[in-house]
Amino acid sequence: MQGVWTPDQIRAAERSVFARTPEPLVMRRAAFAVAAHSARLLAETTGATAGRHVTLLVGAGNNGGDALWAGAELRRRGAGVTAVLLAPDKAHPAGLAALRRAGGRVVEASGPGADTAGIGAAATDAVQRADLVIDGIVGLSARGSLRPVAAELVARVEAPIVAVDLPSGVDPITGAVDGPAVDADLTVTFGGRKPCHVLGAGAVLSGSVVVADIGLGDDLPEPDLHVLEPSDVGAGWPVPGASDDKYSQGVVGVAAGSATYPGAAVLAAGSAVQATSGMVRYAGPAADVVRSRWPEVVATGSVADAGRVQSWAVGPGIGTGASGREVLRHVLESGRPVCADADSITLFAQDPTLWDAREPDAAVVLTPHAGEFERLAGEVGPDRVAAAREVARRDDVVLLLKGNTTVIAAPDGRVLVNPSTHAWPATAGSGDVLTGLIGALLATGMDPWLACGFAAHAHALAAELAALGGAGEEAGAPIGASALLAALPAAIRTLRST
Ligand SMILES: NC(=O)C1=CN([C@@H]2O[C@H](COP(=O)(O)OP(=O)(O)OC[C@H]3O[C@@H](n4cnc5c(N)ncnc54)[C@H](O)[C@@H]3O)[C@@H](O)[C@H]2O)[C@@H](O)CC1
Numbered sequence: 001m002q003g004v005w006t007p008d009q010i011r012a013a014e015r016s017v018f019a020r021t022p023e024p025l026v027m028r029r030a031a032f033a034v035a036a037h038s039a040r041l042l043a044e045t046t047g048a049t050a051g052r053h054v055t056l057l058v059g060a061g062n063n064g065g066d067a068l069w070a071g072a073e074l075r076r077r078g079a080g081v082t083a084v085l086l087a088p089d090k091a092h093p094a095g096l097a098a099l100r101r102a103g104g105r106v107v108e109a110s111g112p113g114a115d116t117a118g119i120g121a122a123a124t125d126a127v128q129r130a131d132l133v134i135d136g137i138v139g140l141s142a143r144g145s146l147r148p149v150a151a152e153l154v155a156r157v158e159a160p161i162v163a164v165d166l167p168s169g170v171d172p173i174t175g176a177v178d179g180p181a182v183d184a185d186l187t188v189t190f191g192g193r194k195p196c197h198v199l200g201a202g203a204v205l206s207g208s209v210v211v212a213d214i215g216l217g218d219d220l221p222e223p224d225l226h227v228l229e230p231s232d233v234g235a236g237w238p239v240p241g242a243s244d245d246k247y248s249q250g251v252v253g254v255a256a257g258s259a260t261y262p263g264a265a266v267l268a269a270g271s272a273v274q275a276t277s278g279m280v281r282y283a284g285p286a287a288d289v290v291r292s293r294w295p296e297v298v299a300t301g302s303v304a305d306a307g308r309v310q311s312w313a314v315g316p317g318i319g320t321g322a323s324g325r326e327v328l329r330h331v332l333e334s335g336r337p338v339c340a341d342a343d344s345i346t347l348f349a350q351d352p353t354l355w356d357a358r359e360p361d362a363a364v365v366l367t368p369h370a371g372e373f374e375r376l377a378g379e380v381g382p383d384r385v386a387a388a389r390e391v392a393r394r395d396d397v398v399l400l401l402k403g404n405t406t407v408i409a410a411p412d413g414r415v416l417v418n419p420s421t422h423a424w425p426a427t428a429g430s431g432d433v434l435t436g437l438i439g440a441l442l443a444t445g446m447d448p449w450l451a452c453g454f455a456a457h458a459h460a461l462a463a464e465l466a467a468l469g470g471a472g473e474e475a476g477a478p479i480g481a482s483a484l485l486a487a488l489p490a491a492i493r494t495l496r497s498t
């Protein structure tokens with residue numbers, strides 16, 4: 001599992017480090033890492049570092065300082081380096097001096113011969129002839145998107161971009177962008193990942209992220225967020241052991257769908273069948289359809305007749321009327337962990353007294369999309385992590401907030417983030433598959449917070465595998481939820497083989 005730290009946590013750790021190690025030395029470490037990774041990328045894309053041209057985009061703060069020191073190091077490795085200063089009066093003085101000593105060239109963004117966009121001729125030339133561009137425009141102190149001159153320069157870049165710490169223009173805390181921003185091929189960050197590397201547009205605009213060690217080590221507190229690695233999910237995925245039988249691996253009850261709309265039932269039950277080797281019970285008006293599609297499911301007409309289960313997946317397609325409410329009340333009274341999705345969420349929003357049916361010790365997972373979240377607790381807003389965390393605490397639930405980045409908050413404040421680099425799961429019925437997956441993992445006794453993280457991971461990978469169908473990333477085709485469901489075993493195999 002990877003940790004993610006807020007800018008405030010990183011700054012506090014840096015202050016402790018500065019008590020032992022002088023600040024300029026820490027900056028040199030950061031810059032050296034930027035230079036080393038830039039040299040590697042240059043070698044990969046052009047075959048060499050020496051003789052290639054690197055252009056630095058340099059803003060007003062220490063982020064620009066890192067870029068300037070990195071430029072000095074690349075110059076020593078034989079690259080031609082030009083720094084384009086966006087705020088000439090505020091450019092980091094020591095970094096600027098180091099670059100000049102190393103034989104680098106310095107030009108102003110709005111220097112002589114400026115065109116209608118306000119960009120000087122030398123700056124345009126430096127950006128256009130670059131083999132690699134280093135983005136040191138703004139870092140942890142960033143506010144808002146790129147300013148016009150920076151945006152115009154960045155728009156003219158055709159070479160690969162290495163972002164220092166984070167892609168400029170992205171909000172460091174939320175990963176959101178509200179205007180032009182750098183789209184980096186590689187981000188070299190320091191001490192630990194920041195939220196913008198895993199949330200919102202920032203997760204995509206960061207490109208690949210490498211974390212350079214600048215000695216923060218023991219000074220970092222518990223991470224603010226966590227990200228599961230594929231290998232974490234693969235290693236922890238429940239598979240049958242030598243002494244297991246169908247009951248010992250957990251029995252999940254699925255209460256979903258209706259006679260008129262049996263699709264949700266078929267998808268949720270099917271996903272539970274494929275998630276683990278335990279047993280799946282179905283309870284509801286779509287029993288005949290579920291049985292004919294999934295003969296291994298033990299299907300009955302109502303939750304009262306379902307028999308013993310270790311968890312419930314409830315909600316998709318049960319309706320928001322009296323019968324849906326009774327189904328939800330029944331599963332809450334069971335004292336088993338419950339994954340409540342779709343209509344269940346609307347039912348909770350309509351009638352908060354439903355919470356009274358809940359056994360205090362039994363975990364409840366809610367899986368709203370933004371619209372369902374709004375019914376529960378108002379608009380999500382730009383800080384999706386804060387929104388999910390607040391409702392998880394308030395309602396004592398594990399809250400999985402759907403979206404391009406899935407955010408999973410536990411009542412004790414822990415947050416898992418599942419950054420998605422594609423939108424293939426955005427299709428009707430996809431949520432029903434997720435509900436079945438979570439329900440099945442809950443039945444194994446897994447920590448509900450982790451169960452959600454595992455499910456979100458496998459779900460996103462299954463969608464990707466189904467959409468790509470063995471073709472390259474550019475050649476995917478839209479899929480429906482049935483194709484996503486069919487790709488679940490392949491996704492689990494892929495995760496277990498990492
Ligand atoms: N404290 C340290 O010694 C270390 C800092 N490091 C670097 O320092 C960076 C943070 O440096 P700073 O706190 O000086 O701040 P930045 O370099 O992030 O920002 C500098 C200034 O840019 C302005 N600004 C804010 N948003 C802007 C925007 N959208 N467009 C243009 N200008 C904008 C603000 O006035 C801000 O104070 C980190 O991201 C990292 O790169 C690293 O060198 C590691 C050690």
Ligand SMILES: [K+]
Pocket residue numbers: 063135136137138139163164165166167168
């Ligand atoms: K940057």
